Amino acid sequence: MNHPAERAGSGDLPESIRVLVVEDDRDYRRSLVTALGLGGYEAVAAESLTDAQRLLKQMRPHAVLTDLFLGDVDGFAVLEAVHAADPTIPVLLMSGHGDVPTAIRAMQAGAHDFLEKPFARDQLYAALRVAVQHRLMKLEHDALEDRLQTLAELEQMLLGKSPQMAALRRLIAQIAPTTAEVTIIGETGTGKDVVARALHRFSGRPGPFVTVDCASIPPTLFESELFGYEAGLFTGAVKQRVGRIEAAHGGTVFFDEIDAMPLDLQAKILRVLQEKQVERLGSTHPVTVDIRVIAASKVALPAHADAGLFRPDLVFRLNTVTLRVPALRERREDIALLLQHFLQTIGGREGDEDDDDAARTVAQLHTSLLAHDWPGNVRELHNVAEQLHFGVPVALPGAPPHDRPQTLADTLQAVEKAVIEDALRRHDGNTAAVCNELRLGLTTLYRKLKQFGLEPPGQLRTANRRAAGDDPPRG
Incomplete structure (x- = not known):
């Protein structure tokens, strides 16, 4: 028989499986603890419901094995106490007077399994292994559901x-x-x-x-x-x-x-x-x-x-x-989505017609939105949305005062220009760094600079050095 630590090689089971045994018969209780110890389980015994409730808090078992008859109370009381403490802990009920109706009642009450005494050690080990694996799978499923729910809510925030x-x-x-x-x-x-x-x-x-x-x-x-x-x-x-x-x-x-x-x-x-x-x-x-x-x-x-x-x-x-x-300029693909969201939410605008209005407004401003650097980031974009909502004329620096729908070629050129300008500024005009980041050849970069009417970075650096007195003007 494999030790739980050996079986854990699959990644399904913990190295040490803790089992709480609840049995009022002292001799049978000891025999169960011994059998579980031989199988590599960490077993702790309780002889009453009160002891079981105390040990539940102390040991946090992976599974509970309880007798159906415990003097003044029955195993169903133990089952209820376990699930009140942690509903994910599987409970296995056992009895020497088992019958089909009792077994059905146990399963309906939430027991994971019903074992009829006497049972072989292999049967006990197998039942515990299945119970613990089932619990781990449920915990993993719940954790995955929680994570997906978290990500879904984060997408809204x-x-x-x-x-x-x-x-x-x-x-x-x-x-x-x-x-x-x-x-x-x-x-x-x-x-x-x-x-x-x-x-x-x-x-x-x-x-x-x-x-x-x-x-x-x-x-x-x-x-x-x-x-x-x-x-x-x-x-x-x-x-x-x-x-x-x-x-x-x-x-x-x-x-x-x-x-x-x-x-x-x-x-x-x-x-x-x-x-x-x-x-x-x-x-x-x-x-x-x-x-x-x-x-x-x-x-x-x-x-x-x-x-x-x-x-x-x-x-x-x-x-x-x-x-x-x-920064917003580092994720330009989000600008249109954010502006449309702001337009829909400012003033409580809702409905398909308002959604269409917001989409049309964004389409009309699309080129200007992508060309602007957004130094104020999302807060500045929200201000633009408020201006549009209240009918205030919006003038984005570097954009035509009255924007209109653009062709795909116009939009792509505006994006290209904005990306190159941003890279030049971040790399302080270092053309080698810009070419490496944008995966451009130097000739292509200079052609783009000329196409967009941008000053070549070499001239910028020379002008800066001359202004600082580091590079005397040529006569």
Whole structure:
């Protein structure tokens, strides 16, 4: 007979299978524990329902084996108690007075199997193996359903069909249920706060989501806002006030724009993260808090620390996981989808006719939407949607003031120009880097520059050097 650890080679069973045996006959109880031990199972015995309920909490068994008759109670009471504690734990009922009606009743009540005494060890091992495998399959199925549901909800919270957004949603679904501290990096307007709320939404934490906008709180009020204060601490403090960190107990604290937090306060935040305790101003009694910290920044915190603007030890504490939210210009294929969504939702617009109106508006602006760089990202796009909704003329820089439907060739040229301009800016005019990223030959790149009326990058760099005095003009 194979040991459970050997059978676990298939990846289906745990290495150590814990079985709770409930049997009031002392000798038979001991024989079952011995038989299970010989088969490689980890068996713990109980002689009553009360003992079984206590052991359920202590050992978290993979399966329960109980006799049908236990003195004052029967095995059905054990079955009910097990499923009340964890409905996924399989219960196997056994009896020396088994009959078909009893077996049917047991299965209808939720028992996984019914064993008639006496039974062979191989029969017991086989029944337990099937029961545990069935439980694991159900747990895996439930986990998969939960993950698919999470991803479906994330698609509604974080719209976008681009690979970047799909990858971001998968990471959020993976990280959200953990206790890891998370730092979210992204430009202004990319939706870092939405990512933070999604992490909390799918964390399973029952407490609130509390936002601390580090850029808007005056330095003199930072400590009282975060830690709270006792009554009578200063004039006007007529009653005790709980700080935002304490208010987030059981939930999540979101430090938005944490790069704006004063250096002296960063040390106190680090201590809170390490000790999980806060002290209200004016108090000497620390309060234990159960919080998860999510931080957002528009700059990379390690580089901020290198510049002496942020504590390196706090960076290490916060950077357990770093999520980067892509800029809108990096996922241009999402622009039309987002604008259409905003147009449909602003003012509560619904229905097929409104959907068609939104689609027509997006089609008319398509070329301009793709050509614009969107420095304000999704927030700027939402503002454009509001302007369109209220009938305000929209003028996107670099786009015709009155856009109209474009041909496919016009649209593709506008996209090409925007992509090349973006690559040139990010690589500081380095043509080799641009050609490598876009998979273009140098001749093709210069032809495109001429076609789109863009200044060759070499001239840009020369002009920059001359302006700085590094490259004297030629006579």
